[in-house]
Structure formats: structure tokens, C-alpha cells
Amino acid sequence: MSATTNIENRSDASSAPSATLDDVHIAIVSHGHYRFLDACLTSIFEHAGRASVAVTLIDNISDPNVAELVDKKFGHITFWTNDAPRGFAENNNAVFEQIHSRYCFLLNPDTVVHPGALDALTDHMDQHAELGACAPKLLNADGSLQLNCRKFPSISSVLFRRTPLRILFGNTATARRYSMADWDHNSCRSIDWMFGAGIFARREVWEAVGGLDTDMFLFCEDIDWCLRCHMAGWDIHYVPNAVITHDFDEDKYNRYFTKGRMKHYKTMFQFFLKYPRYCLRWA
DSSP states (O other): OEEEETTEEESOGGGOSOOOOOSEEEEEEESSOHHHHHHHHHHHHHTOTTSOEEEEEEETTOOHHHHHHHHHHOTTSEEEEOSSOOOHHHHHHHHHTTOOOSEEEEEOTTEEEOTTHHHHHHHHHHHOTTEEEEEEEEEOTTSOEEOOEEOOOOHHHHHHHHSTTHHHHTTSHHHHHHHTTTSOTTSOEEOSEEOTTEEEEEHHHHHHHOSOOTTSOSSSHHHHHHHHHHHTTOEEEEEEEEEEEEOOOGGGGGOOSSHHHHHHHHHHHHHHHHOHHHHSSOO
16 A cells, blocks of 8 residues: 555555544545545535544545545545555555544545534434444435445345345335335434444444454445444444435446446355354344
């Protein structure tokens, strides 16, 4: 990994990011997401609110357009480029292993933070010491609700949500129970796990349960981390007044036997092998 802080080349990645006392340190990993980054970063700093916020952006494929954008508009953030692509888990772990902020926020680059969202997440965690992490409300690009909270997977949820059986059974009670589609998403509640597009975690919990599982190169590392958080005795909440738009490609979940889908099957299989007592059930 080559590290660049404020566009100054550093040969030693361990020197960045530097220790901070910020409320929130946000990690963003861009893998061909240049077109989203201006809006994402602008929204973070325009809507930071009361919280002190620091950002580390990792360009996973060394896109020169990303470096130019950071140089022109966001020179105050910490910026890394990777010599070779690394997994989602490895990239985020590299950031959070070196920071000292109160909260760590994994945030996708294809997101836009709404006013008050960071304050809402920070305040909620401050008010609930039992929480290891919380999830914002995610909206699709058209403003519709994105179901970013889930029950832990089971045999039926994988069959009905991740295979062509989704066409026939994708809206059954079992599938809807897994996607938590039938509860009021304007209310706060405890959840099993959340999309890795936005995980707001207490730093002490991140240190205690460990980072994302780097054996899961892509997909399911968010489920794995949230399960370990629960197993360590920490709860996770959904916070509906923390709103973030996520430009999520829902259509990809209706495509099967693609390269990305095969990776998803592989990591879901890894997850089931790792936690059979939690997953080897029908519903």
C-alpha cells in the first residue's frame, strides 16, 4: 500500500492516518467510485454538525481522477492509494487500527449524508452505553426506503434471497422476515446486522471484537462483524433520524451466476461454516 496524506507522498503506510481526538473518523474505500466522491465528501463536511469529523479515503485502484479531486477540493482529508487492490475488510481495518477517535464510521463512497445524520448517530451512541454500533436509515437514489437491516441468515433466507428461487419466493413471509420489511422504519429498534454501506461503531468495541474478517474478501464481512459484536455482549440499533442516501444497485440481486454473485456465494458459505450454530436452521 502506498499512503498519501494531504497529497504528500509517504513511503510508510503506518504513518497515516495520524492519531486524532475526533468524535468520528470515517473510512471510505473507493473502487472505481470517482463519480460519487465529490457529492459524498461534500455532504460529510457540509453536514458534520456538532461532531468533529475526520475522513480517510482509500483509492483501491489508483484512479488519477480521485487524486486530482482530493487535491483540488479535499486537501484536508487523509488520502491513501493502493499499489494493488485490497479487500473491503483489509482496507477498513487499516484505517481503524490507527485512529483514536471515539467512533469509527464505515461509509460507502456512493452515499450522501443528510443534515443531522452524524449528530444523530453520535448522540444516540452517547446516550446508549450498551451499544457497540448503530445503523443509519438508508434511502435509495429515488428517495425510497432501502432495507439495510437484516436478521442473521438462515438456510431459507439464502435460498429465497440469494438464488433464482427469489423470483418465486422473494416476497414470502420468510423472506420478508429476513429483510425486516414489515416493521416501521421510522422507529428505533435493536437489529441483528446492517449493510456495510454504513456501520457506525464504538472504537472500543472495534478494538475488543477485532476488525472485519479479511478472509472474506468481499461480502458477508458486515454480517460477521455484527455477529461478533452481539456475541461479545453489545447491542446494535437502527437509528431512523440519521438519514443517508445510498446509490445501491438493487438489480444486481436479481442476476445470478455472475462473478460477483459467485463471490457472494463463497463468502456466505464461509460464514455458515464459521457459525453453524447460528445459521444451520431453516428460518
